[in-house]
Amino acid sequence: MTEEDKTEATEDLRQETAAEAPEVADHDRVAQLEAQLEEAQNATLYARAEAQNLLRRAQKEAEDARAYAATSFARDILSVADNLSRALSAIPEDLRGDEKMKGLVAGLEATGRELDSVFARHGISKVSALGEALDPNRHQAMMEVPSADAAPGTIVQEIQSGYMIRDRLLRPALVGVARKAD
Structure with missing residues (x-):
């Protein structure tokens, strides 16, 4: 059955x-x-x-x-921050002291500070790089630099700043990494 x-x-x-x-x-x-x-x-x-x-x-x-609504806009505005930083660093010291240029330099520096303040209010921060060990989650190695002073894998040059938005990577820092000297 x-x-x-x-x-x-x-x-x-x-x-x-x-x-x-x-x-x-x-x-x-x-x-x-x-x-x-x-x-x-x-x-x-x-x-x-x-x-x-x-x-x-x-x-x-x-x-x-x-929290992350501004991510696309923030990526776009990073190029403005990069260009402002390059403009400030391109001004020679002798022109910084010139009375005619002081207003322009002060205006550019104030704009840079205001941009940093806006970034901070929206949770955007720079990625630290120089002197740290390479972290592939935050840094992108662009070249190796022979160095007797720094341990291999240590960041010795920052080509472009990286940024985070809260706990997410917005843009990796482009860096040069130490390697053993020949």
């Missing part, structure tokens, strides 16, 4: 007994209702857990959207 035949025979016997004894039928009906109730409770718990997870995900996405 197969398993299917056994199940069918058991069900037939149960129905015959239920017809002769109403308490068995009542018991079966109660058991069936209890099973349905348990199934409904499980479905409700699952739906509630799913709703909570959905709410948490939506809150996290909204927080991320607020």
Whole structure:
């Protein structure tokens, strides 16, 4: 006798007994209702857990959207910061002391400070590089520089500043890394 035949025979016997004894039928009906109730409770718990997870995900996405909404704009404005920094560093010392140039230099320096202040307000910070060990998550090595003074893998030159926006990398720092001197 197969398993299917056994199940069918058991069900037939149960129905015959239920017809002769109403308490068995009542018991079966109660058991069936209890099973349905348990199934409904499980479905409700699952739906509630799913709703909570959905709410948490939506809150996290909204927080991320607020925190990182300016990422694209910030990447674009970094070139302005780079150009301003290059302009300031290109002014020779003798022109900095010249009375005619003092206003221009002071204006450029004030603009640089204001740009740094705006970056700080929006969670944008420079990535430290010089003297640190190369971190591929924050630095991009552009060249190796022979050095007897620095340990191999140490950053000895910063070609372009890197930036973070909160805890995410906005742009890696382009750096030169020390290697053993020949």
